[in-house]
Amino acid sequence: MSVTFSLNGKPVTFDGPDDVPLLWAVREHFSLTGSKFGCGIGMCGACTMHLDGAAVRTCVMAVGHVRGRAVTTIEGLPTDETNPVHQAWNELDVPQCGYCQSGMIMATTSLLARNPNPTDQDIDQTITNLCRCATYIRIRAAIHAAARRA
Amino acid sequence: MSHHASPVLLGRRRFLEVAAAFGAVLAVPLDAAIARRGEVADSELTDWVFIDQAGTVTLGLCQPEVGQGSYTVLPSILAEELDADWPAIAVRWVMGRDAYKIQFRNEKPSQKEGASTSTTKLYARLRTAGAAARIMLVSVAAARWGVAAGQCETRDGWVHNRATGEKLAYGTLAPDAAKLPVPSDPPLKERSAFRLIGKSLPRRDTAAKTNGSAIFGLDVTLPGMLNAAIRIAPAIGGWLVDVRNEAEVLKQPGVRHILKLDDAVIAVADRYWQAQRAVDLLDVVFSPGENGHLSTALIDNLAEAGLEAEIGVPALSQGDALRIIGQHPDRVIESRFSVPHLAHAAMEPMNATVHVQKDRVDVWGSIQSTDATVTAVAKICGLHEDQIHLHVGFLGGSFGGKIVPSFVAQAAKAAKALGRPVKLIRTREMDIQHDHFRPNNKGRLRAVLDADGYPLAIHARVCGQSLFATTRPYWLTRTPLGDYDESMVDGLYQQTYAIPNLHVDVIQTPLPIPVYFMRSVGSSAGVLFWESFITDLAHHAGIDQYAYRRHLLRDYPAGLRVLDAAARAAGWDRPAGPDIARGIAFNTYFGRGGSFVSECAEVVELKRVGDRWKVARVVCAMDAGLVVNHNTFNAQIQGGIGFALTSALKSEITFRDGAAEQSNFTDYPLLSIAEMPEIVPVIVESDRPPQGAGEIMVAPLAPALSQALLHATGRRPDRMPFRAEWFQAHA
Numbered sequence A: 001m002s003v004t005f006s007l008n009g010k011p012v013t014f015d016g017p018d019d020v021p022l023l024w025a026v027r028e029h030f031s032l033t034g035s036k037f038g039c040g041i042g043m044c045g046a047c048t049m050h051l052d053g054a055a056v057r058t059c060v061m062a063v064g065h066v067r068g069r070a071v072t073t074i075e076g077l078p079t080d081e082t083n084p085v086h087q088a089w090n091e092l093d094v095p096q097c098g099y100c101q102s103g104m105i106m107a108t109t110s111l112l113a114r115n116p117n118p119t120d121q122d123i124d125q126t127i128t129n130l131c132r133c134a135t136y137i138r139i140r141a142a143i144h145a146a147a148r149r150a
Numbered sequence B: 001m002s003h004h005a006s007p008v009l010l011g012r013r014r015f016l017e018v019a020a021a022f023g024a025v026l027a028v029p030l031d032a033a034i035a036r037r038g039e040v041a042d043s044e045l046t047d048w049v050f051i052d053q054a055g056t057v058t059l060g061l062c063q064p065e066v067g068q069g070s071y072t073v074l075p076s077i078l079a080e081e082l083d084a085d086w087p088a089i090a091v092r093w094v095m096g097r098d099a100y101k102i103q104f105r106n107e108k109p110s111q112k113e114g115a116s117t118s119t120t121k122l123y124a125r126l127r128t129a130g131a132a133a134r135i136m137l138v139s140v141a142a143a144r145w146g147v148a149a150g151q152c153e154t155r156d157g158w159v160h161n162r163a164t165g166e167k168l169a170y171g172t173l174a175p176d177a178a179k180l181p182v183p184s185d186p187p188l189k190e191r192s193a194f195r196l197i198g199k200s201l202p203r204r205d206t207a208a209k210t211n212g213s214a215i216f217g218l219d220v221t222l223p224g225m226l227n228a229a230i231r232i233a234p235a236i237g238g239w240l241v242d243v244r245n246e247a248e249v250l251k252q253p254g255v256r257h258i259l260k261l262d263d264a265v266i267a268v269a270d271r272y273w274q275a276q277r278a279v280d281l282l283d284v285v286f287s288p289g290e291n292g293h294l295s296t297a298l299i300d301n302l303a304e305a306g307l308e309a310e311i312g313v314p315a316l317s318q319g320d321a322l323r324i325i326g327q328h329p330d331r332v333i334e335s336r337f338s339v340p341h342l343a344h345a346a347m348e349p350m351n352a353t354v355h356v357q358k359d360r361v362d363v364w365g366s367i368q369s370t371d372a373t374v375t376a377v378a379k380i381c382g383l384h385e386d387q388i389h390l391h392v393g394f395l396g397g398s399f400g401g402k403i404v405p406s407f408v409a410q411a412a413k414a415a416k417a418l419g420r421p422v423k424l425i426r427t428r429e430m431d432i433q434h435d436h437f438r439p440n441n442k443g444r445l446r447a448v449l450d451a452d453g454y455p456l457a458i459h460a461r462v463c464g465q466s467l468f469a470t471t472r473p474y475w476l477t478r479t480p481l482g483d484y485d486e487s488m489v490d491g492l493y494q495q496t497y498a499i500p501n502l503h504v505d506v507i508q509t510p511l512p513i514p515v516y517f518m519r520s521v522g523s524s525a526g527v528l529f530w531e532s533f534i535t536d537l538a539h540h541a542g543i544d545q546y547a548y549r550r551h552l553l554r555d556y557p558a559g560l561r562v563l564d565a566a567a568r569a570a571g572w573d574r575p576a577g578p579d580i581a582r583g584i585a586f587n588t589y590f591g592r593g594g595s596f597v598s599e600c601a602e603v604v605e606l607k608r609v610g611d612r613w614k615v616a617r618v619v620c621a622m623d624a625g626l627v628v629n630h631n632t633f634n635a636q637i638q639g640g641i642g643f644a645l646t647s648a649l650k651s652e653i654t655f656r657d658g659a660a661e662q663s664n665f666t667d668y669p670l671l672s673i674a675e676m677p678e679i680v681p682v683i684v685e686s687d688r689p690p691q692g693a694g695e696i697m698v699a700p701l702a703p704a705l706s707q708a709l710l711h712a713t714g715r716r717p718d719r720m721p722f723r724a725e726w727f728q729a730h731a
């Protein structure tokens, strides 16, 4: 039982059952803890990563599902000027407790890749991640700011 | 590498190396244990200011960063008076000294975050500490130059000699300065001289929270660490009877141990996913204990019976309200309200990592209350409190929920049994179902109006589970008619409205449900009751809601100023338009034990979208004294209103067979980005020092919303949460 996939551009092999949630495989076996556990049932988005570039909720995704595919976590995104999402997030000081923010940034990055200029309605429909600190106003502003920068 | 360099600035790889070097993986590198053993090669000027030879100024932080901005705001107060170089400072977690403790009412001073007190209570203390350290540094510099201290000035971590233009860095002065006595009453800066306080500094933790490197309790990893998952008896007070397939589950890969507690079973494994799987596999028999009959219907019936009781324990009696109301049965206006138990549901589920050794215990985790945790762990491990070392990093929210260290106690028991570090993570289900809930409450308000339509007499009766009776009986107020819990009548018993005859009384209905404080706790019920009732009275009298409140506030200019500011910003004097409905509410928030007074007024605007009314905009005017940091203050207003709106629209914990029925975001949903209104913050500045801020905006939201619904639909909801049917728009 093992699953080989690409994690932030590097090949890795997970030694364990196929049905372990990708979130825990990444957090515990590859020591990348930027992706968080919030609900375990695909509701909150704290665990969001990219699978072949698209946002997925990894607490409900079996690691076997990503065999041979490319997984990107928050740690795999560039944090320099080439990443308008980070720039916008930092400029607007979006996080409060910060716990949901990795997931928010992953969801936003994936949204902007498909829709470089999202309307408020697009945001409402796509960014369904939850933030208990309710940083939503700054998140929305940061998504628009990132779209302008890109 | 010095022990206190900020890993936040180091980049992730370097950080992990540094952290591993002293066994703590924390974003706030704050090992108080090391500091106490005197291994840190820096000079301690005061309890709060540490400067090393290289010139790094490290400031102590005693309040955990739960999202409110303490990691930025509190050090900035120290840095202001110290004239430190703000971008270059480091921050270190400190604990264990009296200087870090806060007194809550008649309690023994303790170190914890809560009740909007971080900035309020520490403002003067931190300024004094920073100013004292600055004077010590100046004295040394003046002596070296042979000039009077008055010849020197300080800026960005340097002492300058005005006459010669020479300068000396704090780092070179610190070793001598640390030998001087700490001046006890140093002069403080005038407000006009502030360079950090009152500005809008960016948060210090943003970069770490956007690149994934911020370390929360969940992320703590120690060498040799095991992982634990837990299943707790569903019913309150229930207990563990039997685990039927222990041997079989122990054979699962990675599973090390099944630990049976009185009321829970814990599986310990190499990996968390293995532990969680083991817990899910366990065939466990729980007894519901003595509370198996507990249900929401029962809780409601109890509270309703209390509302009908002849006499309650009076919390306030001014004038002759009961007699006036009794004499005019035909003129009495009555309304009733109800709020449920609530769960905190912080985004990071409760978790803790504990390492028990012979002579010390180390604890990491999402911990909001330092001292309570130390006490609980010491007891479990049979050690002295000063052998318990807490490592507090970032918390993924708390809202009061992580003050009670029951989850730390569970981790400590597992760690003690295993003799290795153990991290215990509660699932979302365990986090919500086994929270310490915000108590329920019901209110019945009665009034007789005067000839002009204003209240002549009001009787407010509140009934529900008492927070203080359950958690802090020594906070109950004693009266000849019995004890009462003032938090049950927050927003009612301390009035800034002019009401000639007002009687407020309380009836507690004891329940076995674990309850605790939650962002604005009592006022989130009391202000709903009070301000919704004022809405009814104004409506009955046919008087504009804003004008009605202005009249009631006529003797209280501080409140009037804030009410006016909200109304002005909302354009209350202009007609709302056909698809807009507005509501206004006001509250004076009295900090517990008279610790502060803040004013808040809100205008909620509903907008008709198709056949629904949607919360579109909230204007929030606040006077919370001096605003130390406008950036974080603004974020608190936005977040607090989002929090209040979640409670108003969605949150309810109900009970059945002795257990909470909700357990995840499916049945305990949170507000989404699509539901977040526009927010217009209006800061009404005053000359007062900082007052409580983080909870103040919560309470007025629900009554302003219910009033807007009354204007929109002709009906006013009386029970939280306001379910979807109230928002139906009629053609």
Ligand code: FES
Residues within 6 Å of the ligand: A036, A037, A038, A039, A040, A041, A042, A043, A044, A045, A046, A047, A048, A057, A058, A059, A060
């Ligand atoms: S933890 Fe995966 S969606 Fe909530």
Ligand code: FES
Residues within 6 Å of the ligand: A095, A096, A097, A098, A099, A100, A101, A130, A131, A132, A133, A134, A135, B067, B347, B396, B397
């Ligand atoms: S910032 Fe705290 S949950 Fe989003």
